[in-house]
Amino acid sequence: MGVLAIKPPALDQISLVRSAEPGGGSSSFPGVPAVDLSGPGAAAAVVDACERFGFFKVVNHGVPARVVDRLEAEAASFFARPQAEKDVSGPADPLGYGSKRIGRNGDTGWLEYLLLAVDHHQAAAVSKAGSPVPSSSLLREAVSEYVGAVRGVAARVLEAVAEGLGVAPRDALSGMVSGAASDGVLRVNHYPPCPLLQRLPDSCSVTGFGEHTDPQLVSVLRSNGTPGLQLALRDGRWVPVPPDRDAFFVIVGDSLEVLTNGRLKSVRHRVVANSLKPRVSMIYFAGPAPEQRIAPLPELLGHGEQGVYREFTWGDYKKAAYRSRLGDNRLDPFRRRA
Numbered sequence: 428m429g430v431l432a433i434k435p436p437a438l439d440q441i442s443l444v445r446s447a448e449p450g451g452g453s454s455s456f457p458g459v460p461a462v463d464l465s466g467p468g469a470a471a472a473v474v475d476a477c478e479r480f481g482f483f484k485v486v487n488h489g490v491p492a493r494v495v496d497r498l499e500a501e502a503a504s505f506f507a508r509p510q511a512e513k514d515v516s517g518p519a520d521p522l523g524y525g526s527k528r529i530g531r532n533g534d535t536g537w538l539e540y541l542l543l544a545v546d547h548h549q550a551a552a553v554s555k556a557g558s559p560v561p562s563s564s565l566l567r568e569a570v571s572e573y574v575g576a577v578r579g580v581a582a583r584v585l586e587a588v589a590e591g592l593g594v595a596p597r598d599a600l601s602g603m604v605s606g607a608a609s610d611g612v613l614r615v616n617h618y619p620p621c622p623l624l625q626r627l628p629d630s631c632s633v634t635g636f637g638e639h640t641d642p643q644l645v646s647v648l649r650s651n652g653t654p655g656l657q658l659a660l661r662d663g664r665w666v667p668v669p670p671d672r673d674a675f676f677v678i679v680g681d682s683l684e685v686l687t688n689g690r691l692k693s694v695r696h697r698v699v700a701n702s703l704k705p706r707v708s709m710i711y712f713a714g715p716a717p718e719q720r721i722a723p724l725p726e727l728l729g730h731g732e733q734g735v736y737r738e739f740t741w742g743d744y745k746k747a748a749y750r751s752r753l754g755d756n757r758l759d760p761f762r763r764r765a
């Protein structure tokens with residue numbers, strides 16, 4: 428896959444946020460755990476990685492490279508279109524094409540993106556402007572093939588979590604995101620090279636996507652070979668995630684934290700812009716049906732023990748999330764106070 432030749436968004440249209448470099452002394456970070464889901468001990472390895480980091484990568488996942496490359500190529504050709512053509516599919520509110528603005532509440536980043544509803548009912552999402560998103564049928568087909576494959580990865584991860592935590596049945600979690608009414612979302616992000624970085628001191632960085640946690644159960648992320656993704660360790664230090672085009676990165680989301688009563692915690696992550704190379708990432712957010720109750724699985728509560736969070740439905744949580752800023756702690760208002 429060649430490097431994208433895409434004109435970056437105009438510098439004066441984005442409020443650039445400088446974020447500190449990843450904290451010094453990441454020497455005690457052993458690196459992102461890699462899990463082969465069909466290997467022996469996979470369930471225990473998944474739970475261990477989720478408990479320690481809320482993050483790991485899946486290797487040997489069985490998703491054909493052809494499926495991934497096809498979506499990456501179609502996304503590249505979408506983002507390479509003239510701005511006016513892309514704008515027909517926007518603005519993202521929340522679905523559709525977005526540029527530099529993230530969400531509805533003033534967050535910005537050095538990126539453009541497509542945000543698509545990909546639940547089982549939805550053949551093609553419709554943007555606020557009323558046009559189908561994505562507008563090309565080749566892109567739509569690539570999305571549908573890709574989502575079919577990564578939905579399977581998300582389900583296998585959640586089965587491993589249930590097995591590793593001793594929760595029955597095996598599909599107690601995966602079933603929540605596989606039903607016909609589940610609320611899956613695909614996000615394709617394009618971070619153009621940021622020339623401003625070449626004029627800034629090395630200690631500065633430009634925010635591609637500001638720090639946040641993902642609200643769903645898990646997110647399955649694949650990127651091209653351009654670095655930029657960072658994650659916050661439990662002690663607050665930021666570490667870079669070396670890109671791996673052949674792997675899927677799994678991110679624990681807020682809803683899985685609640686379902687496991689805080690045993691697995693969602694992880695803050697962010698993306699910093701790159702001065703020279705474009706980054707393209709494709710993230711499948713595994714969300715349940717709007718009516719799905721999000722409350723600790725009974726096996727994970729002691730006799731008479733109350734959950735750390737008040738229970739809610741996914742629909743309620745999503746509504747609250749869309750009223751929040753990217754960096755907010757969205758679970759905090761749901762925490763049960765003593």
Ligand SMILES: C=C1C[C@]23C[C@@]1(O)CC[C@H]2[C@@]12CC[C@H](O)[C@@](C)(C(=O)O1)[C@H]2[C@@H]3C(=O)O
Nearest residue numbers: 521529530534641642748749750751752753
């Ligand atoms: C600022 C926002 C963007 C976001 C909705 C929100 O109000 C807060 C959560 C954000 C987030 C983060 C993970 C995913 O990228 C996303 C699609 C999601 O479900 O929650 C985004 C939302 C978005 O970009 O619309």
Ligand SMILES: O=C(O)CCC(=O)C(=O)O
Nearest residue numbers: 614616636656698708710
């Ligand atoms: O683009 C990336 O690598 C991560 C983006 C992200 O965290 C998100 O879209 O929620």
Ligand SMILES: [Fe+2]
Nearest residue numbers: 639640641696
């Ligand atoms: Fe995210």
